[in-house]
Amino acid sequence: MKKTIRRGSIILVAITMSVLCLVPQSLMAQQHVVNPSDLQQKMVSSSATRQQNEATLNKFLTNDDAQKAFRDAHVTQEQVKMAVHSMSDQELAQLTAQANQAQHDIDGGMSARLATLIIVAVVILVVV
Secondary structure, three states, X not given: OHHHHHHHHHHHHHHHHHHHHHOOHHHHOOOOOOOHHHHHHHXXXXXXXXXXXXXXXXXXXXXXXXXXXXXXXXXXXXXXXXXXXXXXXXXXXXHHHHHHHHHHHHHOOOOHHXXXXXXXXXXXXXXX
């Protein structure tokens, strides 16, 4: 009985060792789902996009009409900067797109009243 248990354990160890030898080393090594260099490149790209969006939005929000809208809404420039900085990347991208469209409309000859309404809407989105 003891010989049978011993023989069974020896066979089990032999099978385990042979399976481990047959498995390629690359499968046993820890592989990352995402390549670290790809991840770093994506982070750098995302950071650059965010900085560009913040710069574009801050430029839009520093024009005279926006400053007047801030004063009318009793919002300080610092509050707006903090709100812009705390936005998610997606929120910032959406608001930047809206600001770009508004700037394009203003440059195209939109009335000052309508431009002010758009800026007030942007201010409300930023603060809320």
